[in-house]
Amino acid sequence: MARQMTGAKMVVQALKDQGVDTVFGYPGGAVLPIYDEVFQQNDIKHVLVRHEQGAVHAAEGYARSTGKPGVVLVTSGPGATNAVTGLADALLDSIPLVVLTGQVPTFMIGSDGFQEADTVGITRPCTKHNWLVKETNALSPTLHEAFHVATTGRPGPVLIDIPKDVQFATGTYTAPVKGGSKRYQPQVKGDMQAITALVDALETAKKPIFYTGGGVINSGDAASQLLRELVDATGFPITSTLMGLGAYPASGKNWLGMLGMHGLYEANMAMHGCDLMINIGARFDDRITGRTDAFSPHSIKAHIDIDPSSINKVIHVDIPIVGDVAHVLEDMLKVWKSRGRKTNADGLAKWWKQIEEWKAVNCLTYKNSDKIIKPQYALQRLEALTKRHDRYITTEVGQHQMWAAQFLHFDDPNRWMTSGGLGTMGYGFPASIGVQMAHPDALVINVAGEASWLMNMQEMGTAMQYRLPVKQFILNNERLGMVRQWQQLLHGERYSSSWSEALPDFVKLAEAFGAKGIQCKDPADLEDAIMEMINYDGPVIFDCLVEKHENCFPMIPSGEPHNKMLLGDASTKDAIKEGGAVLV
């Protein structure tokens, strides 16, 4: 149905037609016509953030916790450039976002006008696709295509740059077409010959492992269900990347825990020693593989990924399958069942025996204290006191993030929001706001480091304004802890600029915003303090003073393979060789 309306109205209409209920944004001259339309309707809620980076991370939190695209509206120039970090973050973690930016009017483009920036040029390498719309008639098809591209295939952020005259002018609005744009239709069904080859391998493998990633979660609930069925039916062990936590339940009996640089000993050892590795929706990231030429040297490797460019990018695989995880798993289960559900029972029994020995190492053991709160202990208490809640966790970036991944357990997908690929400090707080907007009654906790948290602390204003009871659980070690750890291990204990100096009084800071502040430094008080945080109806900043020099283990040193993992401080001396030191 074609209707005449202004470009600004089209934007709001298209958002409604795409089922959008929440937009995160910040106004400015070049988007005023759109804000005027937002003002005159009640279907879409607009959340005024305090910095455009916050808007994008909030939209990421919204997207990651709902499976729907997150939507952002910001102005031209500085509005757009402030959004860039969030775009790069969403691109690396495959989070679907639609970001709308205002632009100077078409007739001023190229004149270095006020708040003009080459937004499509700047964001081209950090979006999945972007558009500059120069005619009002092109606006609605572009908006609909943007949603299609963001959410189809490997999801990602897209951006539409809309000059102000295009917003004012009147044109024809067209409704979304079913099935989305014809020109972008990634393949979702896997190749049956390859799937059959994988089933062949699965039936005979003696030491198989599932290595799963964020792609399972992006594929949707059906993918997680099918994965659970497959794991339980085959009895194979399963590990996951940081991004994939929750797709298979942490309470499931085949769960080995997270793998990778700070992954669990049993998960990494099993990856190293397996004879069949089934990668489902993960991308052989360098945090996972360690040294690539010594990565899982004796395994047949299968890789299921919707993005053909992920295949053979880092690790050469033997059975590549391009397709959507849910589609491929469904076909795979069908073939495997029809052939009699065979596995190599003897081999598997021995494999599990070996894995149990690795598990017995208890790699997450740490030395607790009754004088000072150990960060691991704080997270164990948090886990115990919140796991029965309808709980969502976001994190910042650093040691606390890795400890959170190790010590918090996720039984469902979409419950864990963290910046994996880009490792963006400042992600967690705004992300928690986005999550809470999508799940108003849930318990939303951002596990933070004091340094990361300060990077987007202005969003306290947003949390207060929208009465979002987000809990900021800050593991305050007064250090850029992860940097300090690397300096200790790699740079002769020269702690160059890794102290968090001149920290604010977090309790007073909370109070200055009208929120609640809690400080805790005695392990004996911790449980009561956490309960106080949970029970408070409103935003809380929880300043948890923890051991300042705790290191995060296990750790695969840079440039080493999985079986050279460090388990504790005793094993760290000279662990990182010269070659490894150049790696990040």
Next chain:
Amino acid sequence: MSALQIKKGSTKHSAYNLRPTFSDVIETHTLAVLVDNEAGVLARVIGLFSGRGYNIDSLTVAEVDHTGHLSRITIVTRGTPQVIEQIKAQLGRIVPVHRVHDLTVEGPSVERELALLKVSGAGDKRVEALRLADIFRANVVDSTLDSFVFEITGAPEKIDAFADLMRPLGLIEMARTGVAALSRGSNS
């Protein structure tokens, strides 16, 4: 294990049409990329190459289907088989890219480039330049008493050879179009 016995290239839609990627040998490939002729598409392609550290030896682009607004970008690039496969997969990810053809592996193809060369000189050198131009089937498209502009078409190596010969004879400027390439036979 049977998994490894699937013939590469046996299915159209899986990554099995990737070639084995173990080799360290640097290969030169000519890629034909069919794209929507829309603003920024060339920047996307070039940005991909610079952002990911791939080489471009030659690049040509022009609209080839005016009603469908399709352009054809011909890229000559170098890399190990693994890098070449990555380049093709990354190109295929770009939303306005319709198809990526690797003319180097998809069977025989023809490659042509056009160049203009300005050669200045007098006496014997001038006569020799003209004689060589004739051998290479280069045309004179401009002439003054002490210079020629030659137009030459051919495979890039032929143009290289011609330019090498012209250099001692007074080559002062050259413009090349970059490679245009098509597969042989009746299929598109």
